[in-house]
Amino acid sequence: MCGIAGVWSPTAYRDDMAEIAERMAERMVHRGPDGWGAHLDPETGLGMVHTRLSIIGLDAGDQPIHDRDAGLILTANGEFYDYKRLRGLLRTDGYEFTTKSDSEIALKLYRKHGLDFVEHLRGEFAFVLFDEQKQRLILVRDRFGIRPLFYHAGEKGFFWGSEMKSMLAHPDVPREMCPKAQLHQMMQVMVPGMTLFEGIHALKPGHMLIVTRKGDGFDIEERRYWDAEFPLDGEHDELPDEEHIERVRAALVESIAFRLEADVPVACYLSGGIDSCSILGMAAAIQQSPVKAFTISFDDARYDEAAIATEMAQKVGADQDILIVKATDLYGENFEQAVYYSERTFYNTLGVAKMLMSRHVRDVGYKVVITGEGSDELFGGYAQFKADYFLHDPAHAGSAAGEEMKKRNAIFSGSVLAERQISHPAFEEVMGFTPSWIQPWMLVLERVRPLLSDAFREKLGDYDPIAAIAYSLDRSMLDGRHPLDKAQYSWIKTMLEGQILNWGGDRVDMANSLESRPAFLDHHVAELAMRIPPHVRIRDGVEKWVVREAMKHVLPEVLYKREKFAFMAPPAHTDKAKAAEIDKLIEKWLSSEEIAAHGIFDEAKLGASIEEYRKSDDHTQNTRKDIILNHAIALHAMDALF
Incomplete structure (x- = not known):
């Protein structure tokens, strides 16, 4: 896991690019605190920056990685699984490796297969590859958007980064906010590819961007290489239940086994849901030794799942570590930091809680966790x-x-x-x-x-x-x-990439240099799941029926029979202490001065809405207003934070 950034500016390469590259690296040092490197070439106008979190090949994985024989340069963020088998096959074909890093297989696969090389990659990744001979830059993002990657095509060059803040460290990248995007963030759902900033785009999941030099400019092609393709209705795989169950079990075992591989210890996130409990149960069976399991506990019994998580940990003999998150932990500076790292607003403070958990996990000494995201999807x-x-x-x-x-x-x-x-x-x-x-x-x-x-x-x-x-x-x-x-x-x-994998995943985990690996989002698991008939996914009103049956042998009975419970932090209105904390943020970020400076809201109407919220005891409407306040505070805070 790492951070990448850069610029290709053949006609407007700056003399101070070395200093800019260092600033770009500093903005994403949390993604890679173990070292940084850069390739700066004034002749081609190329600057590639990389910050490293060492997981595999601890002493021999520095980037950028060069394939000098072919004129290729790579910076990568994430993990390529099954890379040892692929390295063996590529060696048989005559390709030589200069590092022990899993990332280097992308260079050799590109040499062998051209742009079809992405079909051979398995994992969570976002990377940039420069082909000097063809004068083209290739940006690739994994199939579900687990790892972030942004870009901007401007008059002074083409820019990219794992996080927008690293791009904004370059003076030639615009930083004007988009009103349409602000509206989308107020209602939570973004259009795929849209970001908060005008002219900065998110590379869509399952896509590559091919940037080819044409004279003084670029030809830019967006190409989709994978999509979540469900079969036509009636064309799903109609198989005996036991065969569906066994296929799911086998696919998950393989996926989890790959994600347990690292040159550092690997832990698991553990909530009270079927998904993380299944991951932990299978990881314990594969590893055949106690697994470290990290659980968030909220100070509101209606939203807390720690008791069920503890039952699961005890069942498999896991070493459980419970972080108790209190009302005061979810707001103030922690709320602002979660906004800064997520680079977007969020409707619920679960992202704040997960950021606090990632900090705790790193403090304990872990760099990698396996997670359960993707199963519900x-x-x-x-x-x-x-x-x-x-x-x-x-x-x-x-x-x-x-x-x-x-x-x-x-x-x-x-x-x-x-x-x-x-x-x-x-x-x-x-x-x-x-x-x-x-x-x-x-x-x-x-x-x-x-x-x-x-x-x-x-x-x-x-x-x-x-x-x-x-x-x-x-x-x-x-x-x-x-x-x-x-x-x-x-x-x-929409929501998987924009919410679950953003402020609920990579961005708040990597805020503290923690790599999260969602085993259900292995594309082999996904392609199997999408072919399972709807009546097997949901059976007699029981959601994820086939997963429950596949994992029945590792789950406690109470969890096996339990209905899906949305994992989120208690909203502010549910507790006086939380209400007091959000009031402090309202006073700071929704003051008359802030409202006037940003021009998004009508002060009188917003003020009346807040007063109504404070006096109401309607749970549904107050929950909705909690959401609006979270977004409004974050939108105003964004300018100052960036």
């Missing part, structure tokens, strides 16, 4: 997916199961579950229905719009963020698919 785990399954699968027409499920999850009303049905014509056109997962955020948008200033509304014009999200989805991946597959696909393309 692939196996139909979220309550929102079940809602659509019950609503739109003809086999469940008239069923009351969806409403009963919502009642059991009433505590999440106002956040991840909408209290009433709402639709949008763009989603009806693209998907045939408005997915349940976006409906709560549409209700947030309803509450946000009246709070905006006239000047900000004028900047937005008639922009419709919901339509922009809907029309960003590839219709060819939705047409003819089962409703559950449509719901999962639309979430994978």
